[in-house]
Amino acid sequence: MRRVAGTIAGLAIATALSTLVVSMPASAQSTLNDSLAKRTQGNKDSKLLLEAKELVYDNDRNTVTARGDVEMNYQGRTLQADSVVYDRTSGRVLAQGNARLTEADGTVATGDRFELTEDFKSGFIDSLRVQQTVVERGRPVTTRFSAPRAERIEGETTVFERGTYTACEPCAKDPTRPPLWQVKAARVIHNNTERTIYYENATLEFAGVPVAYVPYFWSPDPTVKRKTGLLAPTYIASSALGVGAAIPVFIALAPNYDLTLRPTFLSRQGFLGQAEWRHRLETGSYSIRAAGIFQADPQAFQPSPFGAREKDFRGSIESVGRFHLNERWQFGWNLTLLSDKWFLQNYQIRNRSLTDLYGREAISTVYLTGQGDRSWFDLRSYYFKPLTSSDWQKHQAVVHPVWDYEKRVNGPAPIGGEVKLEVNLTSLSREATHFQEIPTQRARLFGIYDTCAVFSRETCIVRGLGGSSTRLSTQVSWRRSFIDPAGQVWTPFTYARADGFWIAPNTTDYQNYGIMGIAGQTDQDFTGRFMPGAGVEYRFPLVASAGSWGTQLVEPIVQVIARPGETRVGRLPNEDAQSLVFDDTNLFAWDKFSGYDRVEGGVRTNYGLQYTLNGPSGFHVNALFGQSIQLAGRNSFESGDILNVGRDSGLDDRRSDYVGRVLLQPWAGVSFQTRARLDKDNLALNRFEAAFQGTFGSLTTRFVYARYAAQPLLGLDDRREGVAVQSKLDVTPNWYLSGAVTVDLDHYRRNSATPISPLGQRDPTVSAFALGAGYRDECTTLEVTYSSTPRQFSGAKENVQTVLLRLELRTLGQASVTQNIGGVASADGVAP
Template identity: 30%
Template sequence: MNARRGGLLQAAIIALLLSYAAQSQAQIQPQSQPAAGSAAPTAGSGEPVLMTADQLNYDQNLGLIRAEGKVELSQGGRTLLADMVSYSERDDKVTASGNVSLLEENGTVIFANYMELTGGMRNGFIRDISFLLNDMSRGAAAQAERKDGNRTIMKKAVYSTCSLCESDPTRAPLWQIKGREVEHNESEQEIKYRDAVFELFGIPILYSPYFSHPDPTVNRRSGFLPPRYTSSSFFQSAVQVPYFYAIDDTSDLTVTPQYSTRQGPFIGADYRQRFAKGEIQLDGSVADEDASNDTRGHIRANAAFRATDDITYGANILRSTDDTYLSRYSIQDRPSGNTLVSRVYGEAINNRHFASVNAFAFQNTLERVRNSTVPIAVPVMDYSAVFEPGDYGGRWGLDANMVSLSRSEGPDMRRLTSTVSWSQPYYAPSGEVFTATAMMRADGYWSDNVSQSMVPGSTDGANMTGRVLPAVALDWRYPMVRDAGRMRQLVEPIVMGVISPYGGNRSDIPNEDSVSFEFDETNLFSLSRFPGYDRWDGGPKLNYGVRMAAYGENNGHVEFLAGQSLRAKTDDTFTEASGLRDQFSDYVGRLTVSPGRYIQLVDRVRLAQNSNLDVRRHEMGATLGTSTNNFTVSYADLVNTDYLRQNERQEAISATVRMQLSKYWATEIRHTRDLRDDGSLLNFLGLRYTDECFDIILFAERTFTVNRDIQPDTVIGVRFRIASFN
């Protein structure tokens, strides 16, 4: 039972309802004739009380005020209705009877047949009470008694968040909790149950002789969270029972032990704390596997602080004892790639200036990569500034980067880079847009133990070297727009010429940050296609393409972009699979189709520039439907273009169906398939029931991945959440 709200109602009923009645009666002038209404300020709150009744009488000898017939008391957004309300000055007793109801400011409605309050409103009694809270949860009790001004004791109480059946309100709700006695202690902010029975569909499921939880005045308090159950080949049967510990108002700790029938014990912990100018979150886990007798685990830390409005600093740490632990134990929010990144940083942003200092450590999870060869980057410093435009709209920019890489096994490298750039746009009267760009970049390197495995053709040893990389470019665009009834059409040819010297990629310059890259429509019109600094896309080249679009009503649109790059000569800086090595590059393009809000298709492709137009890369995604009923499919045919894993090709398709079967039932089906090996990668089926009472999820998942100790597995699980308990 969510006695956090249910239990407080007794205090509200007795302490508020009757106090309003008593205060209003004590200040109304004695009358012996029918009264239509009266208003007076209350002694306690200072707010006026409006009272109406069919009959209002005052017996001065007995000290008794009595209001009868459609009695209504209103004060500060609260309204009390009753057939009769009386106040005895001699006994200091307030009573209300006959169809008593109280509407609170928050929307809670309380009903009763009889209520009385004595002892300076510290003690009271109420009979046949029921209530409807603002979240539509409801409850009832045969009677309630208030003691010592802070304790409310209910007899034969029941509580549920479920709505009653419209056709048969006498039927038991989907779930409810019954208690022989329920006590709300306001000073302890605790609600306690004795002989509590949890019923599901009117059938008793669980019994507890004693049960307690915080009342609604408590935002958070220590206690057990809902358990989670799964069944899999690896764990066999496993159950997690999290415990939440509220340390104070700014910090908490969640401990999650897991018990399984096949593996050893597992325990996870999550610590959170907020500060005036930041927050931290630490989580970790430890597992002891029975089969391998190994102790495995992970640790993660995230911290973010703000020193001033312009300066922030923090850390993101993630480490694991081994490569497959996070996937094997399904650790939440694990990275999707093959590298665990740990970072400590500081950043400053002031108008158009940005500066950052970082320290990186990496843990690679690939089987064939030794972590002794993975570098540590300390420090990595960046600075960027964009200055105010000049009289003709031109802008100057300044960028700088410094990095220091070190390995326990392999090459070390220090690099300092600075770039000065200038950009000038010009808008011709004919509608053409010209943008002239000039840049000068200078790089300085100190490297040691550079091996041929890092850069083919390099020489071993230590050296210091540098380079200067100038480039100028002119970008021309001619956007042509036409209105065609309810549609607006756009055709925009784009041509960009770039002039820069050949070279710059000497064998004594290591390649640390440009090992992997992809040529596509996003970098077709870039000065350099490499993502980092260590490789330079030099030589004269001409980039050209066309962008076409049509925009209709109701957000419907079609967009198309395609282009190619022409080099002055072939360049072996790029790999064969990159699509940029030949004089004419591959064709790249993107098509987006969205006839309306319920349909969207995105297709990205790279085609060989030969006569067959062989597909080198193809990515497609489509979404059909609404947020509750939809079908999504994604297809990818990819070729690795980095220097270490050239020509490794992957082709897969993934589809997801989500359907709202009825008002309460929904399902989700997912399937991922490897088209190269013609085998499944993932099958998932989930069924969910959600209403105002509870939320239950049943799921079954079959994985086919083989990665060292990760083998194909079938996981079946259930998650159950009761409204107002979680």
């Protein structure tokens, strides 16, 4: 079959090649392009490219007709059809039969019949279907418009009469079925310049069933990432706030900054105002968010120190920023200022700085970081704001600042190896010393804060010293590995560390009485500490073939470190070395303390045996078992400091407990890992953790079990044991079920009215539970979740039961509803 291609300026060639083409005078060869040039202000560069099987020029009707797989390209637009007729007199283009118009941005419009102007910008279309694909959140999203008849205006606006809009794919088995959701309207107007879709007399349908009617609304089209308008509302219902709704308003002031207003109307408390400003600059971005309310009914909250009943105005200010000073340096902040510790929780305001790791608190920080090829710099300050009634602000430290620097260089010839410099500066202060009674808690300050009735080193540990303290630590280390002809790996190392402490205790506040016996001074004082060390680590990796099982590796490891004993144990603050967990991860650490305030001393050997098997199809096994032995000198872990760190750790005897791990991965996607600390005398489990995770077809699950022996010398009076399970089941490609449960196997039954009463019997209980179901496809997300989580209040634990419903119609918007059920009598800060 012959095919003719070329510009209209080459119509003479097309005439010669086609037997069905009426002869055409030379003056008519550029008919279309001349006509288009006149209509485009003489722009002769706007050439029309035409491809067709047959081209006919009709002098009588003054028309040009192209038939058979017609394709016309003009100014980035492509028109395809079975036949196209150009009427030179009216300047109209009529396309019929499988008509298809593709815009420069990829938008595709199909219809039975197109009647357009010659530049394809305006006209009428019968049975129009428009398909547009954009990338949203990293995934392509295709939207679809359709209408029996539509009008195209200047290539910028399309008016769909009795139009429909949806982001859902048509049913593959039955395309005539209605999509999951669609919007039907008397008129759908898509303005490409404004990138906005307007709906008049619109109805929202689910599976063809009308569920909502709106006389008029508009939404940004899918290409818009940010546009001024209303966001999805959220609904609030609680005993303290009443019922209400937040209706956010997003204002795109410029491409690089915007403002979001979130007015919230509450039936019991009145108007809650929230505003967020976001600004992106060339080197970074920052945001500021503020919230505030003049409470109509403060009696809904508890009185001080349990709540904020005395406050009429409550609010918060938050700011987050991050800037790249250059390719290596960054500066930023994350700040939170609150009127009271209960505000965010009472008014259900999410905060980026919140953490629940060791207790609910907001962490404010300002930082400067730098990264070199072999160096690292981090300087930051912290302010901790506790958000539960059982935490006292005077116990919280203000860090001003903490500075870490690390630099690695090659060792000088001829010793070679690697030399590392580490520097840490920590300066902080707090108003009141934080005492904790051991082994049981019997006294509370104001009835809510943990403390000691009478200070004694035997019955009281110190979580933090009142006053200020500054420590500067510097460590230089060297190490190098040698491999002898037998394959044995020898790694000698040496290091030297110097610490300087500046301590200024606060002895004026009655809460700081007894501090003199801890720090050893009553006024500002300086003291120092020096710790050199040297050692060697020996490894002998033995590799053997396991036949069809793969390759196995057996590796004995021995490490010996010599250094003098630690000095001034218990006479110095301990702020950053309060956590000590002895397990396989730090068995061969030069210093097993977690921070700089403590330093390990004495002569010690660490030994272990590691086994690895790598098999086919992703099969993998790794196991390690070992022990640590104090050979000579003072055992730092036997000498507890002001927090008793080191005691009950498994390292406080000459021979430590045994530690080990086993990792089993039978195939890709399934793994089992366990680690344990076994008593050195009877192999009793002092610490045990096991985790399993895997995917089995449509089921994904994770199981975690943990058991920790009591450590009364550290204030952990009870054995802790629990199980946590998370699972997700894909019932169909779109529907899924999810669930999670946490079981406290050693929960002790206490008198909830008097939370400091003696222990009762063990009462295994479900401490947290969640169950959910959801649907997700290319256009819709629907989630329903029920959760029951513990809420800590003045030592008594009660569960908060919440139902969350979230519906998202992609490209159209989302809405969510959260509702507490069952009632919580002792919600933190809320009056019963």
